[in-house]
Amino acid sequence: xxxxxxxxxxxxxxxxxxxxxxxxxxxxxxxxxxxxxxxxxxxxxxxxxxxxxxxxxxxxxxxxxxxxxxxxxxxxxxxxxxxxxxxxxxxxxxxxxxxxxxxxxxxxxxxxxxxxxxxxxxxxxxxxxxxxxxxxxxxxxxxxxxxxxxxxxxxxxxxxxxxxxxxxxxxxxxxxxxxxxxxxxxxxxxxxxxxxxxxxxxxxxxxxxxxxxxxxxxxxxxxxxxxxxxxxxxxxxxxxxxxxxxxxxxxxxxxxxxxxxxxxxxxxxxxxxxxxxxxxxxxxxxxxxxxxxxxxxxxxxxxxxxxxxxxxxxxxxxxxxxxxxxxxxxxxxxxxxxxxxxxxxxxxxxxxxxxxxxxxxxxxxxxxxxxxxxxxxxxxxxxxxxxxxxxxxxxxxxxxxxxxxxxxxxxxxxxxxxxxxxxxxxxxxxxxxxxxx
Amino acid sequence: xxxxxxxxxxxxxxxxxxxxxxxxxxxxxxxxxxxxxxxxxxxxxxxxxxxxxxxxxxxxxxxxxxxxxxxxxxxxxxxxxxxxxxxxxxxxxxxxxxxxxxxxxxxxxxxxxxxxxxxxxxxxxxxxxxxxxxxxxxxxxxxxxxxxxxxxxxxxxxxxxxxxxxxxxxxxxxxxxxxxxxxxxxxxxxxxxxxxxxxxxxxxxxxxxxxxxxxxxxxxxxxxxxxxxxxxxxxxxxxxxxxxxxxxxxxxxxxxxxxxxxxxxxxxxxxxxxxxxxxxxxxxxxxxxxxxxxxxxxxxxxxxxxxxxxxxxxxxxxxxxxxxxxxxxxxxxxxxx
Numbered sequence: 001x002x003x004x005x006x007x008x009x010x011x012x013x014x015x016x017x018x019x020x021x022x023x024x025x026x027x028x029x030x031x032x033x034x035x036x037x038x039x040x041x042x043x044x045x046x047x048x049x050x051x052x053x054x055x056x057x058x059x060x061x062x063x064x065x066x067x068x069x070x071x072x073x074x075x076x077x078x079x080x081x082x083x084x085x086x087x088x089x090x091x092x093x094x095x096x097x098x099x100x101x102x103x104x105x106x107x108x109x110x111x112x113x114x115x116x117x118x119x120x121x122x123x124x125x126x127x128x129x130x131x132x133x134x135x136x137x138x139x140x141x142x143x144x145x146x147x148x149x150x151x152x153x154x155x156x157x158x159x160x161x162x163x164x165x166x167x168x169x170x171x172x173x174x175x176x177x178x179x180x181x182x183x184x185x186x187x188x189x190x191x192x193x194x195x196x197x198x199x200x201x202x203x204x205x206x207x208x209x210x211x212x213x214x215x216x217x218x219x220x221x222x223x224x225x226x227x228x229x230x231x232x233x234x235x236x237x238x239x240x241x242x243x244x245x246x247x248x249x250x251x252x253x254x255x256x257x258x259x260x261x262x263x264x265x266x267x268x269x270x271x272x273x274x275x276x277x278x279x280x281x282x283x284x285x286x287x288x289x290x291x292x293x294x295x296x297x298x299x300x301x302x303x304x305x306x307x308x309x310x311x312x313x314x315x316x317x318x319x320x321x322x323x324x325x326x327x328x329x330x331x332x333x334x335x336x337x338x339x340x341x342x343x344x345x346x347x348x349x350x351x352x353x354x355x356x357x358x359x360x361x362x363x364x365x366x367x368x369x370x371x372x373x374x375x376x377x378x379x380x381x382x383x384x385x386x387x388x389x390x391x392x393x394x395x396x397x398x399x400x401x402x403x404x405x406x407x408x409x410x411x412x413x414x415x416x417x418x419x420x421x422x423x424x425x426x427x428x429x430x431x432x433x434x435x436x437x
Numbered sequence: 438x439x440x441x442x443x444x445x446x447x448x449x450x451x452x453x454x455x456x457x458x459x460x461x462x463x464x465x466x467x468x469x470x471x472x473x474x475x476x477x478x479x480x481x482x483x484x485x486x487x488x489x490x491x492x493x494x495x496x497x498x499x500x501x502x503x504x505x506x507x508x509x510x511x512x513x514x515x516x517x518x519x520x521x522x523x524x525x526x527x528x529x530x531x532x533x534x535x536x537x538x539x540x541x542x543x544x545x546x547x548x549x550x551x552x553x554x555x556x557x558x559x560x561x562x563x564x565x566x567x568x569x570x571x572x573x574x575x576x577x578x579x580x581x582x583x584x585x586x587x588x589x590x591x592x593x594x595x596x597x598x599x600x601x602x603x604x605x606x607x608x609x610x611x612x613x614x615x616x617x618x619x620x621x622x623x624x625x626x627x628x629x630x631x632x633x634x635x636x637x638x639x640x641x642x643x644x645x646x647x648x649x650x651x652x653x654x655x656x657x658x659x660x661x662x663x664x665x666x667x668x669x670x671x672x673x674x675x676x677x678x679x680x681x682x683x684x685x686x687x688x689x690x691x692x693x694x695x696x697x698x699x700x701x702x703x704x705x706x707x708x709x710x711x712x713x714x715x716x717x718x719x720x721x722x723x724x725x726x727x728x729x730x731x732x733x734x735x736x737x738x739x740x741x742x743x744x745x746x747x748x749x750x751x752x753x754x755x756x757x758x759x760x761x762x763x764x765x766x767x768x769x770x771x772x773x774x
Contacts, residue, residue: 055549057482127743135739180758187480187548188761191691195754198688206747340563340684344556351553406567413560417537420554 005359005428012366019374026249029256031373036263037324039365042349043270043358044317050356050430051283052310053290055190058177060342061197062170062315064204064334066322068211069166070159071332074221078153081144081209086152088137089209092130099126141209151212160223163266163323170319171312173200178311182304197343204334211334218331224258227251259328266324267362270317274358286310287356340409345372348416354426363427371415375408382407439596444729446598450587456710456717458606458675461613464709465668466686467693468620468702469661475637475700476657477538479551484665484690486562489683490529491666492673493570495522496577503579511581512608513674522670526662533558534658542654559684566680575678578605605674616667617706620660624702629656637700685750689716692753696760698767707768715756716749 003011016035020028041063048054099122106118142150173196181192204211211217230236230251240247277283289296289303297303326332345368353364383404390397419426466488473481481487498518508514537554584607587599624630629652636643636653644650669683676682693712697704722740731737744752760767 053549055552180762184761184765187552188695190482190552191480191688191695192754192758192761195688195692195750195757198685198750199748199754202747202750206745338681340560344560347553347556348560403568403571406564406572408564409567410561410564413557413562413564416557416560417554420550420557421537421540424550 002429005363008363008427009359012363012370015370026252026256029253029260031370033256033259033263033328034325034373035366035369036260036267037321037328038346038349038369039362040263040267040270040324041318041321041346042353042361042365043267043274044314044319044321045346045350046314046353046355046358046361047274047277047317048310048314049350050358050361051278051286051290052307054182054307054311054314055187056193056311056314057190057339057343057347058193058195058197058200059318059346060337060339061193061200062174062318063322063325063342064197064200064337065169065173066163066166066319066324067326067332068204069169069319070162070323070326071211071217071220072154073157073162073165074159075154075217076156078144078149078151081141081149081152084144085137085140085209088133089141089152092134092137095126095130095133099123099130102126138209149212150215151209151217158223159221159327160262162327163320166323166326167316167320170322171316174312174315175308178308182307182311194339194343197339201334201337204337211332214335216331216333216335218333220326220330220332222330223262223327224255227255230254263324263328266320270320271358271362278358345412348412351416352419352426354428354430356430357426357428360426360428360430367427368412368415372408372412375411376405379404379407379411440729442594443596443598444726446590446594446596446600447726447729450598450600452714452717452721454600454602454606456714458603458609458671459717460710460713461609462668462672462675462709463686463689463693463713464706465613465616465664465671466690467697467705467709468617469664469668470690470694471697471699471702471705472633472657472664473661474694476633476653477542477551479548479555480691480699481661482552482555482687483533483559483562484661485684485687486559486566486680487526487530487662488665488669488672488686489566489678489680490562491522491526491662492669492678492683493522493566493680494525495519495666495670496570496575496673496678498522499577509580512604513578513580515577515579515670515674516608516612519667519670523663523666526666527659529562530658530662531655533561534654563680563684570680572680575673577678578674580604603675605671609671609675612667612671616664620664620702623660629653633657688750689713689753692757695757696767698769701767701769704767704769711768712753712756716752719743719752720746720749 016028016032019031041059044062045056045059048056103119103122103126106122107115110118141152144150177193177196181189181196184192205213207213208215227248228251231247236251236254237247240250243250285296285301286306288299289301289306293303346365349364349368350361351364352368353362354360380401383400387397387400466484469487470481470484473479473484495515495518498521499513499515502508502514502518507517509517537558538551541550541554581604584602584604585600587601589599590601591597591599622630624634632643632648633653633656635646636648636650640650643653669678672683672686689712690709693708694705695708696711697706697708720742722742724737724739724741727737727741728735
């Protein structure tokens with residue numbers, strides 16, 4: 001028996017309301033905000049997997065690129081660092097482009113053995129040339145007040161602009177990756193994207209001049225008012241008096257509501273656009289390519305180009321979500337990106353929600369994030385009940401209680417396998433046939 | 438002359454010996470991935486976590502042995518515990534095969550469904566391992582630390598540079614060698630091995646000639662689980678055991694399998710060493726090496742390190758991409774056992 005779609009969303013909403021009543025509204029709103037972001041991310045993956053059947057397991061990398069976008073847009077520039085080595089860094093960037101151009105030129109004009117020799121020589125020479133300019137500049141930049149900055153900083157613009165920029169960053173990377181990897185069959189594409197995401201994280205962790213690496217960039221500006229300013233402003237104290245709430249607690253909730261409103265706008269916009277795309281001739285073409293690539297090719301569709309297009313679009317959406325995630329965290333922490341949480345969990349959302357259905361991805365994003373968060377206290381509670389008969393202070397009991405949070409990984413795997421087996425089309429299956437047109 | 442010897446010893450100590458050991462570990466891991474790919478026809482994303490599971494079982498048995506005072510003298514106790522770990526890994530592999538993969542096999546689902554299922558298995562194994570042994574680092578090596586100590590080597594040869602070979606490195610190379618020989622003997626000479634090769638080559642033809650597919654699948658999981666446990670234990674002895682590191686090993690292992698030619702056991706071994714040596718050589722700082730070889734009193738500026746060690750994943754990946762672009766079947770022609 002399948003529940004109608006609105007009923008499923010209503011149940012999801014009810015779950016969040018129950019958290020609000022039984023735990024606290026602050027917790028419920030915090031979960032809601034991340035549910036919204038997860039849904040956007042799941043929509044991005046659904047564009048790639050559901051529309052086109054591209055198996056991308058590099059979501060973490062694109063989300064992190066979005067996060068870099070957020071950081072680089074919002075942080076004020078560090079003038080001393082720019083003076084110390086900014087020009088050289090830009091110069092080495094240009095040098096890299098020049099070397100690439102030279103290699104491309106050599107490969108176009110030369111032939112045979114000279115071509116390979118010239119390529120190797122240019123790459124090796126270019127490498128040492130770039131390092132010669134780049135290394136001193138990096139040292140100079142990282143020497144500028146390393147405890148506080150030691151990086152170039154960003155543009156100092158309002159962080160809300162960064163969501164688009166984050167999307168552009170992710171899209172740019174996706175274009176490069178797609179150009180290389182999309183010709184490969186599905187397993188290879190998966191492994192290639194897995195590798196790319198690890199490389200992106202490695203770069204973000206180690207290029208301190210750009211991101212401060214594992215020293216993190218914290219205190220990013222916020223798109224919503226600070227709690228402390230709210231409490232001090234008269235209109236807010238008035239408002240909280242009128243609804244009879246404690247201003248301090250209400251300020252926290254108010255801020256979370258502001259975030260929720262912003263994220264909802266983004267989610268609805270992307271959902272609307274995705275639905276439009278899915279039900280357009282373009283969407284039908286994508287599904288045709290997914291379901292029978294050879295037939296679509298025979299009909300004159302440029303499969304490689306369409307794949308690249310969806311790959312870039314989907315990654316851009318993931319990048320936007322990544323930027324929103326950094327925005328709500330208020331800090332950019334490259335060390336926390338973990339493929340289980342940022343790649344495979346999103347996959348669970350898409351599969352459980354229903355691949356190919358945008359509403360399904362949104363529901364999956366909500367439900368799986370909710371379970372991911374709530375599985376931790378639930379696991380602990382379960383362990384507490386199970387270990388009741390054990391003596392207080394026994395080593396086994398302590399170990400079981402301490403290890404309980406890891407049960408949620410097990411639970412996610414179990415959910416994925418159960419859905420894949422017994423309801424492979426997910427909670428909200430893809431619309432097929434006449435209804436989809 | 439002495440300078441050249443010193444340079445060679447230096448390179449052996451920091452590049453060749455670690456590279457051989459790491460290569461052997463990757464090769465064993467890649468053999469498991471490649472066998473699963475050849476017979477079951479999917480990329481098993483749970484392989485890294487299967488390695489972690491098997492190694493965890495080995496560690497637990499090792500601790501038990503240590504606590505009751507069983508030891509293997511100069512070699513690590515973990516080698517005695519290895520068979521138990523292998524049994525545990527085989528058990529859980531067969532359990533997942535019966536409960537998860539078999540269903541899709543009978544349905545003849547597309548490979549990508551298997552891959553997604555393996556992601557689910559990966560989550561579960563990861564959860565189990567973290568639940569039982571925790572997410573932290575575990576050190577379980579005991580016995581003698583070194584086969585050759587750097588100081589002894591210096592005294593023996595009178596050179597400036599010492600060559601140290603850890604017991605774990607020696608054991609890795611010996612065990613890996615023996616396992617590979619046994620595996621090739623099995624695949625080439627035994628009835629079941631031949632059946633596996635036939636099944637991998639052409640499933641329908643193999644079925645027509647009366648090969649029992651369940652038996653082939655069973656043996657494939659047994660071998661893959663054994664290889665995973667051995668690779669994981671050797672890696673853990675050589676470095677240390679941490680569930681997340683094992684998950685991350687998935688990338689170099691896949692790279693090794695693909696670079697060598699996925700589905701081809703010989704390729705997996707070659708690929709393992711190619712990946713390991715590229716990682717080690719590209720991230721090694723050649724400063725001292727060049728000082729020995731260069732003219733007297735000359736020293737290069739900087740460390741002469743091509744890439745910082747943090748980018749070792751990037752190395753396996755770049756090689757992977759190059760191979761996929763230039764020779765998609767890998768060094769040895771892939772997709773047949």
